[in-house]
Each structure stands twice: as structure tokens, then as C-alpha cells.
Amino acid sequence: MVSIKKIASDIGVTAATVSNALNGKGRVSEVLASRIRARADELGYRPSSAAIALKSGRSHVLGLVMPDLTNPLFPHIAQALSIAADRLGFAILIADSRGSVEEQDLAISRLISRGVDGLLVVPQRGSSPASPTTPMTIINTASDPNNSVSADHWGGGAQMARHITALGHKKILIIGADAVSEVQQDRIAGMKSQLPYETKVEILWGTAGIEQAADHVSKGVSAILTTSDLLAINVHSHLTRAGFTVPDDVSLTGFDDMAFSAAMHPPLTTIAQDVDTLADYVLDIITAQIEGKASPHVGQTIAMDLVLRHSTTAPRSPSNKEPHP
Amino acid sequence: MVSIKKIASDIGVTAATVSNALNGKGRVSEVLASRIRARADELGYRPSSAAIALKSGRSHVLGLVMPDLTNPLFPHIAQALSIAADRLGFAILIADSRGSVEEQDLAISRLISRGVDGLLVVPQRGSSPASPTTPMTIINTASDPNNSVSADHWGGGAQMARHITALGHKKILIIGADAVSEVQQDRIAGMKSQLPYETKVEILWGTAGIEQAADHVSKGVSAILTTSDLLAINVHSHLTRAGFTVPDDVSLTGFDDMAFSAAMHPPLTTIAQDVDTLADYVLDIITAQIEGKASPHVGQTIAMDLVLRHSTTAPRSPSNKEPHP
DNA sequence: CTGTTAGCGCCTTCAG
DNA sequence: CTGAAGGCGCTAACAG
Numbered sequence: 001m002v003s004i005k006k007i008a009s010d011i012g013v014t015a016a017t018v019s020n021a022l023n024g025k026g027r028v029s030e031v032l033a034s035r036i037r038a039r040a041d042e043l044g045y046r047p048s049s050a051a052i053a054l055k056s057g058r059s060h061v062l063g064l065v066m067p068d069l070t071n072p073l074f075p076h077i078a079q080a081l082s083i084a085a086d087r088l089g090f091a092i093l094i095a096d097s098r099g100s101v102e103e104q105d106l107a108i109s110r111l112i113s114r115g116v117d118g119l120l121v122v123p124q125r126g127s128s129p130a131s132p133t134t135p136m137t138i139i140n141t142a143s144d145p146n147n148s149v150s151a152d153h154w155g156g157g158a159q160m161a162r163h164i165t166a167l168g169h170k171k172i173l174i175i176g177a178d179a180v181s182e183v184q185q186d187r188i189a190g191m192k193s194q195l196p197y198e199t200k201v202e203i204l205w206g207t208a209g210i211e212q213a214a215d216h217v218s219k220g221v222s223a224i225l226t227t228s229d230l231l232a233i234n235v236h237s238h239l240t241r242a243g244f245t246v247p248d249d250v251s252l253t254g255f256d257d258m259a260f261s262a263a264m265h266p267p268l269t270t271i272a273q274d275v276d277t278l279a280d281y282v283l284d285i286i287t288a289q290i291e292g293k294a295s296p297h298v299g300q301t302i303a304m305d306l307v308l309r310h311s312t313t314a315p316r317s318p319s320n321k322e323p324h325p
Numbered sequence: 326m327v328s329i330k331k332i333a334s335d336i337g338v339t340a341a342t343v344s345n346a347l348n349g350k351g352r353v354s355e356v357l358a359s360r361i362r363a364r365a366d367e368l369g370y371r372p373s374s375a376a377i378a379l380k381s382g383r384s385h386v387l388g389l390v391m392p393d394l395t396n397p398l399f400p401h402i403a404q405a406l407s408i409a410a411d412r413l414g415f416a417i418l419i420a421d422s423r424g425s426v427e428e429q430d431l432a433i434s435r436l437i438s439r440g441v442d443g444l445l446v447v448p449q450r451g452s453s454p455a456s457p458t459t460p461m462t463i464i465n466t467a468s469d470p471n472n473s474v475s476a477d478h479w480g481g482g483a484q485m486a487r488h489i490t491a492l493g494h495k496k497i498l499i500i501g502a503d504a505v506s507e508v509q510q511d512r513i514a515g516m517k518s519q520l521p522y523e524t525k526v527e528i529l530w531g532t533a534g535i536e537q538a539a540d541h542v543s544k545g546v547s548a549i550l551t552t553s554d555l556l557a558i559n560v561h562s563h564l565t566r567a568g569f570t571v572p573d574d575v576s577l578t579g580f581d582d583m584a585f586s587a588a589m590h591p592p593l594t595t596i597a598q599d600v601d602t603l604a605d606y607v608l609d610i611i612t613a614q615i616e617g618k619a620s621p622h623v624g625q626t627i628a629m630d631l632v633l634r635h636s637t638t639a640p641r642s643p644s645n646k647e648p649h650p
Numbered sequence: 651c652t653g654t655t656a657g658c659g660c661c662t663t664c665a666g
Numbered sequence: 667c668t669g670a671a672g673g674c675g676c677t678a679a680c681a682g
Contacts, residue, residue, distance in 0.1 A: 001382075001659090003658090003659055003660085004659065004660065004661095005659075005660095013668075013669085014668070014669050014670075015659085015660075015661090016660095016661075016662085016668080016669065016670075016671095017667090017668060017669075019659095019660065019661055019662090020661090020667095020668085023661085025661095028667070028668075029667060029668090032667085032668090046437070046438045047438075047659085047660075048379070048440065048658090048659050048660070049438065049439050049440045050375050050378035050379040050384060050440055050658085050659075050660095051379050051658075051659035051660045051661090051674090052659085052660065052661085053375035053378075053674095054373070054375040054376050054379050054658090054659080054660080054673095054674050054675065054676090055659080055660050055661060055662090055673085055674050056660090056661085056674085057326070057674075059375060061418070061439075068404075074400050074403075075396070075399050075400055078399075078403075078419060078421075079393075079421050082419055082420060082421050083421060083423070086420075086435065091418050091420075091435070091436075091439055092418065092419055093386070093416050093417065093418055093419075094403060094407055094417055094418075094419050095407060095411075095416075096403075096404050096407050096408060098408070110411065110416070111416075112371070113371050113372075113374065114374050114386075114416055115373065115374045115375055229585075230584060230585060230588060233585050233588045233589055234588040236589075236590065237588055237589055237590035237591075237592070238590075240590045241590060258585070259555060260554075260555060260558050260583070260585045260589075263555060263558045263559040263562055264558055264561075264562055264585075264589065265561060265562035265563075265565045265566060266562075267562070326675095328674090328675055328676085329675065329676065329677095330675075330676095338652075338653080339652075339653050339654075340675080340676075340677090341652085341653065341654075341655090341676090341677070341678090342651095342652060342653070344675095344676065344677055344678095345652085345677090348677085350677095352651065352652075353651070353652075354651060354652085357651085357652085372675080372676075373674085373675050373676075375674085375675075376658090376674075376675035376676045376677090377675080377676065377677090378658095379658050379659065379660090379674090379675080379676080380657085380658050380675080380676050380677060380678095381658085381676090381677085382658075
């Protein structure tokens with residue numbers, strides 16, 4: 001590793017001068033400076049981030065803690081975050097909280113020991129991680145009091161419900177994966193809020209929900225709203241096994257717009273997150289926090305987009321009273 | 326940030342003594358040492374990783390460069406790697422090479438500037454990144470001459486082909502996503518190697534392959550082998566749209582065992598990677614490289630597992646000459 | 651057993 | 667315009 005010193009001795013000046021020249025502090029004559037720069041890239045000089053971190057107290061590294069790296073949303077968030085981060089000169093250290101709050105706390109603690117300048121955490125369901133010392137921004141959902149920023153899960157659910165009632169559905173089944181997830185609760189709350197008083201709704205959770213879906217269709221349910229695409233594809237599988245076809249017999253929707261959702265048959269109507277905007281907001285917030293400022297984005301919520309595909313359509317008689325083309 | 330010095334002055338000793346006590350170098354009397362330790366955790370002391378990195382020249386950070394964080398395999402690899410890494414005291418910095426070799430080189434360079442001790446790279450298709458200075462291990466496929474370790478893609482393809490010919494299929498279509506991917510080439514080469522001379526094989530690439538799949542089935546193809554689950558679900562969609570059902574009309578297989586593959590209908594027969602073993606090998610190799618040693622795992626290949634589900638079955642007449650239950 | 655010194659690579663005064 | 671000195675937190679080598 002070639003250091004500032006090597007360059008200095010090569011040229012016959014002091015380390016301080018090299019530092020000044022390389023950082024364009026203007027305190028060095030242009031001729032000397034360019035000679036220094038030339039030698040620097042001849043040697044392939046790279047400033048030592050350890051030294052800078054030590055001196056400045058800032059590592060320019062952010063820690064990203066996710067509940068489960070296996071979560072299909074992780075890639076998108078990680079990608080958007082990593083791109084946004086290095087635009088700002090930050091790198092991202094990843095950690096997996098492996099499904100438990102203990103692991104989550106451990107991960108946070110390890111990251112802090114690593115000297116990260118800030119923490120980005122998507123909390124374990126139902127947990128409220130906190131750090132007294134290191135800035136931390138929480139990406140969860142609006143109903144979490146500690147939430148810093150998030151997609152508008154409630155609004156996404158609301159859009160989906162509006163879409164489905166506009167289609168004329170009056171008997172609906174909602175299936176969630178996990179009742180303790182605040183994100184899913186918000187998604188469902190949003191759905192319910194937009195369903196007219198007369199429409200019948202039932203909510204089911206987890207595998208029970210998946211298995212009972214077909215029964216409910218037999219009993220007249222004409223649309224099934226789920227809180228994730230993975231859940232939806234699962235339900236779809238049970239439905240077709242039971243002899244129902246989507247969307248002719250039942251409409252079906254997901255959430256998150258995973259890669260496979262456009263590829264399955266029928267392509268799934270779902271709700272997409274704007275991860276790029278999310279990433280920008282998150283970084284804005286964390287960098288503000290690091291600098292002790294306040295970000296305008298704290299507490300904001302990012303609109304989700306309804307992605308219309310072919311798994312939803314108007315219900316068949318008798319619940320569909322309006323004619324349709 | 327409480328430093329070693331603070332503890333030292335609190336207790337009335339020198340920084341060096343505190344360092345010795347905390348690192349159990351034995352040069353400190355047990356009484357003093359425990360007094361020091363006590364004060365240290367009262368104060369919540371954490372060694373500064375920047376200082377240690379500066380002093381030792383080792384950051385204990387590894388850089389992970391992937392072609393596209395959006396790749397559905399990334400989560401699994403990242404997770405396995407991050408878990409294996411922190412068992413060994415390493416953290417992982419992620420970078421996305423965003424689909425281009427230039428970005429890949431940039432990412433590598435940025436990571437090196439960050440002072441990573443080693444680089445883990447899943448190379449951009451067809452590229453051969455190299456670093457003169459920083460240890461680097463390449464995770465690609467056996468046919469890449471720079472490959473350090475990888476799943477046995479060839480062997481996976483071979484298993485799949487054996488499975489399909491054992492079922493009695495004699496007219497087969499192979500669909501790959503991208504011909505320049507060495508991984509996919511190896512997967513396909515493995516498949517072809519195990520197909521008896523008499524069986525008819527055709528290979529198609531990309532969207533063309535997806536769109537022509539149904540035609541080929543009309544012309545007698547009884548099994549379609551793809552190089553990824555995502556491709557498979559896509560093909561499945563086109564097939565059902567054309568009125569064919571899987572596996573009754575055609576058998577269909579994927580690769581990678583994504584989350585949705587078990588959930589779709591029918592559940593997809595596919596090939597799974599043993600990412601945990603992969604991660605262990607990768608870390609073994611990179612740490613060996615960092616220490617200037619040689620790892621026994623270099624050049625090794627990790628067996629893939631055939632995951633039998635319900636998208637494959639024996640072909641219907643006329644190509645199936647043996648009776649089956 | 652404990653202290654002192656010095657230096658990792660860099661930058662920021664403060665002098666010259 | 668350039669140099670010298672000091673220090674970020676830590677540890678190794680060398681005293682005492």
C-alpha cells in the first residue's frame with residue numbers, strides 16, 4: 001500500500017504538502033501539485049480509509065439490517081440503497097437478523113462495533129430496535145411509532161380494495177401471512193377501509209388461509225386479496241388444484257410485484273413499491289441524522305403503485321349486477 | 326466514543342496496560358485486569374475498528390460484488406455468506422455491478438479503496454475481473470478458468486437430464502435465458518451429456534425460446550428443460566395459454582429452486598444449490614488467500630440437488646414405450 | 651508486573 | 667507557498 005509519505009519522499013516534500021495538493025486545498029503551487037498528482041497515480045495511490053476514519057471519526061459506512069435476507073424484497077431494497085448510498089459516498093454493510101430479535105440486536109451491536117456511521121433497519125416483526133448512540137433509521141410502516149420512512153402500505157391496500165370493488169366484487173376474502181407483521185396489518189387495514197359497508201369480508205391468516213381459500217370460493221367469494229405475491233401464487237396453486245380458474249372463477253391479487261408475478265399465468269395484479277424513492281428518502285434521513293440535522297422526509301410515506309395485470313376481472317353472476325363489455 | 330485512554334486515566338494506568346488487560350495478554354495482574362474490565366463495560370467500551378484496521382492493516386471486511394442484486398439467487402448467497410463471514414469475524418460490504426463490466430470494475434475499485442481484505446465476486450457474464458493487489462475469489466462455474474469455487478452447474482444439468490430420460494422422454498427442448506452466461510452454458514452442456522444418442526434435442530434462447538415453446542410441444546416435444554425457475558414459470562405461462570397442461574402434456578423443469586417454485590401449480594421440479602457449503606468454501610478460500618496460504622477448496626465444485634416435484638412425469642404415448650403404473 | 655515510546659496514514663493547526 | 671508538529675485509538679517493542 002502506497003501512502004502519502006512515499007509520494008512525499010519521492011518528490012522531496014512533506015506529507016502535509018502532498019495531502020494539501022491531493023485535496024486541492026489550493027495551498028500548493030500548481031506545478032508542484034500536478035507533479036504530486038502525477039506521481040500519485042503512477043503509484044496507484046489510494047487514501048487509506050482506515051486512517052481517514054480514525055482521524056475524522058466517520059467511516060462513511062452504513063449498516064443495513066434486514067429481518068431475513070431471503071425476503072424477496074431484500075434484493076430490490078439492497079440494490080436501490082447501495083446505489084443511492086455510493087452516490088453519496090457511503091458503502092453498505094449487510095447483516096441478517098435471522099428471524100429473531102436477539103439476532104437483530106446482535107447484528108446491530110456488531111455493526112456499531114464496526115464503526116458504522118448509521119444504521120438502516122427493517123425491523124423484525126413486532127420489534128422496536130433502538131440505539132442510544134448511533135443514528136438509526138427504521139423502515140417499516142406508518143403505524144409503527146418508530147418508523148422513519150416507508151412505503152404507504154395502507155394506501156396500497158386501499159388502492160387494491162378500490163380496484164376490486166370497482167370491478168363489482170361484493171364477497172371478498174383477505175389472506176395475510178402473519179398477523180404480527182405491522183406491514184401486513186397496515187396493508188389489510190387499508191383494504192378494509194375502502195370496502196363499502198355491504199361487502200362481506202373475511203380475513204384469514206397463514207397456511208389456514210391458503211388451505212381454506214378454495215372452500216370460500218365455493219361459498220361465493222369472488223375475489224381474494226393477499227398481502228404478498230408469494231402468498232398469492234400459493235393460493236393460486238390451491239385454487240387450480242380445486243378446479244377453480246383465475247380470474248374467471250375468482251379474482252386474485254398479490255403485493256410487492258416480485259419478478260415471477262409478471263411471468264405466472266395469469267400475470268398477477270399486484271402493488272409495487274417505489275424502492276428508488278424509498279432509498280433516496282432513507283439516505284436523506286440517515287445522512288441528516290448523522291450530521292445532526294433534521295430531514296424533511298422523516299415520517300413520510302411513499303405511494304405504492306397498482307400494477308394491473310390479468311388476475312382480476314369483474315365477478316360472474318350473480319353478484320355482478322352491472323353489465324360489462 | 327469511549328477510548329482505551331479514558332479507561333486508563335480513570336483507573337490511573339496507561340493505555341498500553343488497559344490494552345493488555347483487555348486483550349488478555351497476561352502481562353497484567355488479575356486484580357488490576359478485572360478492575361479494568363469492570364470499568365470498560367461500565368463505560369460501554371468498544372474498540373475502535375478504524376484504529377485496529379490502521380494499526381494492523383486488516384479491516385476484517387470483505388467486499389461482495391454481484392452482477393445484479395436483483396438476481397433471485399443473491400439473497401441466498403448473501404445470507405449464507407454473511408452468516409459464514411461473521412462466524413469468522415468478517416463483515417460484508419455489498420456492491421452491485423449493475424449489469425455492466427465497467428460498473429463491475431468500478432465497484433471492485435471502490436471496494437478496494439474502502440480497504441477490504443478480500444473480494445468475493447460473482448462475475449458479470451463473460452467477464453474476468455482481476456485484481457493485482459487484493460485477494461479475490463471468483464464464484465462462477467467450472468468452465469471459467471478463473472473460477473475459484475462454484476456449484477456444479479454441469480452436474481446439475483446432468484442430473485436433470487438423467488431424470489428426464491429415466492422418465493422416458495425422447496424429444497426434448499432446452500431453453501436458456503442468455504447464451505453468453507457461462508453458468509447456463511455449463512448447465513446445458515451437462516444436460517446434453519446425459520441424453521442418449523437417439524433423443525432429439527433442440528436448444529433455444531431467451532424470449533424466442535419462451536414464445537416458441539408451445540409450438541415445439543405441438544410438434545412432439547414431451548419435456549422442456551430450462552436453465553432457471555423464472556424461465557420455467559414464464560414458459561409455463563405460455564404453455565397453459567396455448568392450452569397445454571404441465572406435466573400431462575409436457576414435463577417442465579427449472580433451476581435454482583426459488584421460493585415460488587414450490588408454491589406454483591404444479592410445483593416445479595428443479596435443481597437446488599447448496600449455498601451454505603458454497604459460502605463455507607468461499608470463506609475458506611478467501612481467508613486462506615488473505616493469509617497467503619492455499620486452500621484445499623480452490624477449484625472445487627459443489628454438488629447440486631435434484632428437487633423432485635410435480636412438473637415432470639413420464640411422457641404420454643407414443644414416445645413412451647414402457648408401461649408405467 | 652507495569653510504563654514509556656513509537657508509529658500505523660492522514661489531516662489540521664501553526665510557523666516559517 | 668511549504669514545513670513541522672501533533673494527535674485520532676490502538677498495540678508491539680522495549681524499558682523499568
